[in-house]
Amino acid sequence: MMERVYLGLGSNLAEPRRQLDAALEALARLPHSELVAVSAFYASDPLGPPDQPRYVNAVAALDTGLEPLALLDATQAIEQQQGRVRKDERWGPRTLDIDILLHGDLTGEFAGLTLPRAEILRNAFVLWPLALLAGERRHPDNGRRFDELWQEMRGQTTQVLRPVAFRW
Numbered sequence: 151m152m153e154r155v156y157l158g159l160g161s162n163l164a165e166p167r168r169q170l171d172a173a174l175e176a177l178a179r180l181p182h183s184e185l186v187a188v189s190a191f192y193a194s195d196p197l198g199p200p201d202q203p204r205y206v207n208a209v210a211a212l213d214t215g216l217e218p219l220a221l222l223d224a225t226q227a228i229e230q231q232q233g234r235v236r237k238d239e240r241w242g243p244r245t246l247d248i249d250i251l252l253h254g255d256l257t258g259e260f261a262g263l264t265l266p267r268a269e270i271l272r273n274a275f276v277l278w279p280l281a282l283l284a285g286e287r288r289h290p291d292n293g294r295r296f297d298e299l300w301q302e303m304r305g306q307t308t309q310v311l312r313p314v315a316f317r318w
Contacts, residue, residue, distance in 0.1 A: 153254035154186075155212045155221065156284060158269070158276050160247045166206035167191060167314065169232055169246045174210060176228045177248075182215035189279030192311040197273070198241025206314060209251070209279035218253045218260045225250065251280060255290045266290050271299065274309040 157177070161169035170191060178185040189209045196202045214221060225248040233245040251267045258265060266289065269276050277300050285297030 152182075152213045152215050155214050155253050156251040156280055157210045157212060157225065158207065158247075158249040158251050158267070158280075159210060160205045160207045160249075160275070161245055162196065162203045162205040163243050163245045164233060166203075170206055170208055172232060173228055173246055173248060174208075176231070177210060177212060177225075180212070180214065180216065180221075180224055184213045185210060186213055187211040187283050189282055191314045192275055192279065193314045194275040194309060194311050196241065196243075199243075202243040205275070207275040207279070207311075209276065209283055211283050218250065218256065218263055218265065221250060221253065222263050249276075251276065252284075252287075252290070257290045270296075271303075274303060274307045275311055277303055278311060 159170050159173055174185065174188060177183070187210070191206050191208045194205050194207055196205060216224065229246045229248055234247070249267055249269065250263065250265065251270055253265050256265045270280060270289070271277065277296065281296040281300035285300075286295055288295055289299065
């Protein structure tokens with residue numbers, strides 16, 4: 151059965167816009183999957199150490215027959231193919247980060263993968279593009295629409311997002 155999955159993408163090393171383009175091409179080639187929508191690309195300040203470049207972020211919608219852990223393996227393989235080196239440093243610079251934000255309406259812990267991803271409700275660079283792609287969809291935990299959650303966050307966030315590209 152196909153599920154609608156939303157993925158958060160980010161990069162701040164090695165030509166970030168090209169990293170996201172290459173990741174989207176790789177996602178489009180995943181077995182039992184179809185890339186159905188991609189947000190614009192947005193620049194955002196890093197959450198971690200301040201001495202790193204700004205990030206380029208986007209959200210993608212993928213219809214997939216892959217189970218959550220198989221999709222996690224696939225996205226981590228894409229990250230690795232694009233030069234991602236996993237370090238102990240949280241929120242450090244990276245060539246590519248692909249996070250599974252939503253996998254259908256699944257909730258819970260799946261061998262280290264938590265769904266839905268908590269960062270949806272914490273970070274404008276995740277919630278804004280998600281709300282643009284799936285505004286009427288409801289958050290699996292709290293039942294609120296993503297466009298409503300964005301309107302609430304929009305008045306409170308200090309995170310600044312700037313559109314940088316739209317290629318899909």
